[in-house]
Amino acid sequence: MTSDKTRTAVNKYPFNFGVIPEAYSGKQAAVCLIPFGYDSTSNPTAVTKRGPQAILRASRNLELFDSELGVETYKVGLATLDEVEPNVNSPLENSKVVEAVVTEVLSSGKLPVIIGGDHSLTLGAVRALRAKDTVFGVLMLDAHPDLFDEFEGTKYGHASVARRIHELGVTVTIAGLRSASREESDFINNSAITTVTAREIFKSKEAIERVISALPERIYLSIDLDVMDPGEMPAVSNPEPGGLRWYDIMDCLERVIRKKRVVGFDVVELCPIPGNPTSDCIAAKLIYRVIGLIFRDKLLT
Numbered sequence: 001m002t003s004d005k006t007r008t009a010v011n012k013y014p015f016n017f018g019v020i021p022e023a024y025s026g027k028q029a030a031v032c033l034i035p036f037g038y039d040s041t042s043n044p045t046a047v048t049k050r051g052p053q054a055i056l057r058a059s060r061n062l063e064l065f066d067s068e069l070g071v072e073t074y075k076v077g078l079a080t081l082d083e084v085e086p087n088v089n090s091p092l093e094n095s096k097v098v099e100a101v102v103t104e105v106l107s108s109g110k111l112p113v114i115i116g117g118d119h120s121l122t123l124g125a126v127r128a129l130r131a132k133d134t135v136f137g138v139l140m141l142d143a144h145p146d147l148f149d150e151f152e153g154t155k156y157g158h159a160s161v162a163r164r165i166h167e168l169g170v171t172v173t174i175a176g177l178r179s180a181s182r183e184e185s186d187f188i189n190n191s192a193i194t195t196v197t198a199r200e201i202f203k204s205k206e207a208i209e210r211v212i213s214a215l216p217e218r219i220y221l222s223i224d225l226d227v228m229d230p231g232e233m234p235a236v237s238n239p240e241p242g243g244l245r246w247y248d249i250m251d252c253l254e255r256v257i258r259k260k261r262v263v264g265f266d267v268v269e270l271c272p273i274p275g276n277p278t279s280d281c282i283a284a285k286l287i288y289r290v291i292g293l294i295f296r297d298k299l300l301t
Helices: 048-059 091-107 121-132 158-167 182-189 198-203 205-213 246-259 278-300
Strands: 031-036 078-080 111-116 137-141 171-177 194-197 218-224 261-268
Touching (some): 031 091, 048 111, 048 278, 091 111, 111 121, 111 278, 121 137, 121 158, 121 218, 121 261, 137 158, 137 246, 158 171, 171 198, 194 198, 194 205, 198 205, 198 246, 246 278, 261 278
Parallel strands (some): 031 111, 111 261, 137 171, 137 218, 218 261
């Protein structure tokens, strides 16, 4: 029989974003993180469905004190939902699942943060927000405009998400563009969608002000990780050269969040590379930094 004195101590860590202590990860949390591993593409190299788990694993190595912001972001409360089971019948059916989950989060008064998964997830989140608030806009940080009317046999996949959101009557702006089809370019030229390319941002940091000024006060922020340069973020399904780097992204986000109220956001399109967790760690830090920027004033008081 083993005595109490000889028992081995067993430490347990919660499998949530950032290994947040229970006191800051329960019902009182201001933020609800929604892991949603869904992939609507037929691209055999795209494994965005593995993105959420890779980001959660990487987040275990985050420094919870953000030294650049000077805040302990987790203290606003970060609750991580169990990973949502997607509806694999179609991107449209799956968007209804996203809408239902985000609606529940909004009804609890928390900020919804989707950890994707591919970019088709954004439509469901926007629909949930639109049911509660008709005056908000969407800022997409993306290398591609995602404005195909139809792609790979569906109107609701990752390559059409901005088109479907625009059709809802929601203001859409896109920053970081580096590649677009003829169809998408023509649509941009004949629509009210404001865009800023990565090259324009490199030439002048003020370029991002053009998309900010086109947006209403409240915004949903959608970050496709391929907006970043593949030299820093290689683990995406559709990498494009010439992308934004970490501090370019930070400058854009700080400008946006200083002037707009973010009512939800997502980080999507991570395709984890086995044996190379670099991109996973960057994605996790990006999520944590965006939350920190949103709540910085509250955390500093």
